[in-house]
Amino acid sequence: MIYKANIRPAWIVLLLMLLCLLAFTMIKTSDTSSPVNIKIQTEQETTSRVDHTKFKNAAENEKCFKCHGQSKYTYENPESQKTVTKRMFSELVMDRDVFYVSNHREFKCTDCHSEDYESFPHAGNLRMEAIATCIDCHGGDEKYAKFEFEKIDTAFLASVHSEKHNEDFTCWMCHDAHTYKINARSNENLKETITYDNMICLNCHGDFKNYQLLTDKVKPNILKKHEWLPNQASHFTNVRCIECHAKNEDTLVVAHHVVSKKQAVRKCESCHSQNSILYASLYKYQVSEKIQKEGIIVGLLTGESTSIGPDKSNTLNIISLAIFGLTILVIIIHAVLRIKK
Amino acid sequence: MNHQAEKLYLYPVWVRIWHMTNALLCLILIITGLSIQFSNPSTVVKFNAAVTVHNLAGIILTISYGFFFLGNLFTPNGLHYVISVKGFFLRLKKQFLYYTIGIFRKETAPFPVDEDNKFNPLQQVTYVVLMYGFVPFVIVSGWGLLYPEMTLYSVLGISGLDLTDLLHITAGFGISIIMCVHIYFCTIGKNPTSNFKSMINGYHESH
Numbered sequence: 246m247i248y249k250a251n252i253r254p255a256w257i258v259l260l261l262m263l264l265c266l267l268a269f270t271m272i273k274t275s276d277t278s279s280p281v282n283i284k285i286q287t288e289q290e291t292t293s294r295v296d297h298t299k300f301k302n303a304a305e306n307e308k309c310f311k312c313h314g315q316s317k318y319t320y321e322n323p324e325s326q327k328t329v330t331k332r333m334f335s336e337l338v339m340d341r342d343v344f345y346v347s348n349h350r351e352f353k354c355t356d357c358h359s360e361d362y363e364s365f366p367h368a369g370n371l372r373m374e375a376i377a378t379c380i381d382c383h384g385g386d387e388k389y390a391k392f393e394f395e396k397i398d399t400a401f402l403a404s405v406h407s408e409k410h411n412e413d414f415t416c417w418m419c420h421d422a423h424t425y426k427i428n429a430r431s432n433e434n435l436k437e438t439i440t441y442d443n444m445i446c447l448n449c450h451g452d453f454k455n456y457q458l459l460t461d462k463v464k465p466n467i468l469k470k471h472e473w474l475p476n477q478a479s480h481f482t483n484v485r486c487i488e489c490h491a492k493n494e495d496t497l498v499v500a501h502h503v504v505s506k507k508q509a510v511r512k513c514e515s516c517h518s519q520n521s522i523l524y525a526s527l528y529k530y531q532v533s534e535k536i537q538k539e540g541i542i543v544g545l546l547t548g549e550s551t552s553i554g555p556d557k558s559n560t561l562n563i564i565s566l567a568i569f570g571l572t573i574l575v576i577i578i579h580a581v582l583r584i585k586k
Numbered sequence: 587m588n589h590q591a592e593k594l595y596l597y598p599v600w601v602r603i604w605h606m607t608n609a610l611l612c613l614i615l616i617i618t619g620l621s622i623q624f625s626n627p628s629t630v631v632k633f634n635a636a637v638t639v640h641n642l643a644g645i646i647l648t649i650s651y652g653f654f655f656l657g658n659l660f661t662p663n664g665l666h667y668v669i670s671v672k673g674f675f676l677r678l679k680k681q682f683l684y685y686t687i688g689i690f691r692k693e694t695a696p697f698p699v700d701e702d703n704k705f706n707p708l709q710q711v712t713y714v715v716l717m718y719g720f721v722p723f724v725i726v727s728g729w730g731l732l733y734p735e736m737t738l739y740s741v742l743g744i745s746g747l748d749l750t751d752l753l754h755i756t757a758g759f760g761i762s763i764i765m766c767v768h769i770y771f772c773t774i775g776k777n778p779t780s781n782f783k784s785m786i787n788g789y790h791e792s793h
Contacts (some may be wrong), residue, residue, distance in 0.1 A: 252668070253658065253659060253664045253665070253667065253668055254667050254668065254669075254714050254718045255655055255658045255659045255664055255667070255718065256659065257718070258655075258718045258722060259655075259659075262722065262726075265726075269738075272738060475637070476734055476735075478735050479734040479735060479747075483747075512627075512633075513625075513632075513633040513634045513637070514625050514626065514627050514629075514632065514633040514634075517622070517625050517633050518625045518626050518627060518633065519624060519625070519626055565759055568759075568763065569759075569762075569763065569766075572763050572766055572767065573766065576766065576767065576770045579685075579770070580770065580773075582690050583689060583690065583774075
């Protein structure tokens with residue numbers, strides 16, 4: 246009974262497991278890199294690091310931001326000779342910090358709005374001012390050709406948004422020109438792109454006040470509607486709504502052809518397969534960038550793992566196949582030699 | 587040469603039940619795991635069916651492993667998994683040379699099976715690595731993938747989920763390889779089927 250002095254491996258494993266559990270709990274509780282935290286950090290960065298004064302139109306714009314830059318504004322009432330403080334309607338409040346990191350940060354307010362806004366009180370007819378859409382400025386412009394605004398416009402016009410709400414649904418519904426910041430092409434952090442893009446959809450589909458602007462329907466409960474989706478929370482944080490709810494166009498980085506719910510992707514293997522639609526949508530930009538930087542062979546061979554199920558790293562597949570093949574070969578040789586001798 | 591087989595009752599009922607359950611579950615998990623890994627609209631086992639069966643088999647495997655773990659903790663069967671350090675590498679070498687050279691010269695096995703030594707040194711190491719390394723690893727990483735929100739968001743700059751996924755498939759692959767070798771080595775017995783019969787009736791036939 247030489248074993249008596251030794252310890253059974255099960256006890257060691259049990260102890261190791263308990264230690265691992267303890268370490269995991271400690272790391273998990275101190276993990277600050279969850280998607281929620283990323284969002285908070287991003288917001289903090291945008292609100293604390295922007296020096297507005299460096300923008301050439303900052304002084305000019307400040308005339309507007311003086312009132313529209315916060316939730317209240319003050320003016321002198323010439324009749325009562327008093328200073329009046331009023332609340333600014335929330336939809337008319339423009340956050341300087343968000344504006345000065347947006348794509349249109351170099352703009353002057355009056356580049357798009359009438360110069361008549363410079364007088365106060367603003368004339369009532371200014372409310373009828375036509376608002377420019379993306380294509381009005383960017384259409385046919387060589388400088389912005391790579392963004393393919395015309396194709397985006399065509400895809401949008403074919404979308405269920407445009408089809409159901411006609412002209413009531415404009416680019417502005419999703420892309421407020423005061424705050425819009427290019428994301429999928431510039432942000433290397435996929436999680437941030439996903440959160441940013443999904444917030445655009447949730448702005449209406451998750452907020453009854455905004456949803457009501459275009460329909461009398463009762464806002465559907467998104468969580469309930471997606472109950473069928475396994476690991477719902479994980480899907481919501483790892484893919485964008487448009488992955489399943491929009492039709493992809495070959496050359497567009499972000500799909501704009503939003504389809505009806507009946508046409509939405511519901512088959513698991515559409516994404517979780519070797520020819521996943523995600524390579525043509527969510528990972529499209531990353532994949533094409535990688536190929537451009539590292540060449541087509543290296544780019545495709547070392548494609549990043551994406552947890553979507555199938556392993557797209559051919560290198561690992563080749564290694565595993567080689568190990569498996571070698572094992573079977575050795576077994577066959579061993580068996581043949583055993584039988585022969 | 588004495589051809590009269592010596593029968594040893596080595597595999598108690600609980601070990602046999604666990605072993606068969608484990609073998610069946612491993613086969614199901616390998617097939618469905620491969621279907622998930624290389625999922626394609628044309629694969630035989632559809633992705634969602636493969637995921638459901640894989641998850642279910644994984645949960646049963648956890649219970650079955652718990653059964654084995656406790657069994658090995660509190661019954662004499664666990665003693666077969668205790669590796670004696672003294673002369674360990676020498677014994678390992680002896681067994682390795684038997685499998686690579688001696689077996690073809692019809693030499694007798696250096697560590698014949700008896701009540702105290704159910705496993706030869708190579709088997710012992712493999713089973714310890716398998717049952718106390720790969721299997722708990724594949725189970726823990728599997729649960730991590732079943733509840734992805736529980737995994738770490740990021741580990742050293744790599745996505746925690748991707749890392750769990752990679753470790754899970756690597757451990758699964760390791761188990762599949764060990765399983766192939768294990769099945770082949772089972773044909774090395776009194777006759778090619780005697781070891782398989784042992785796992786049904788519990789009696790080991792010496793050769």
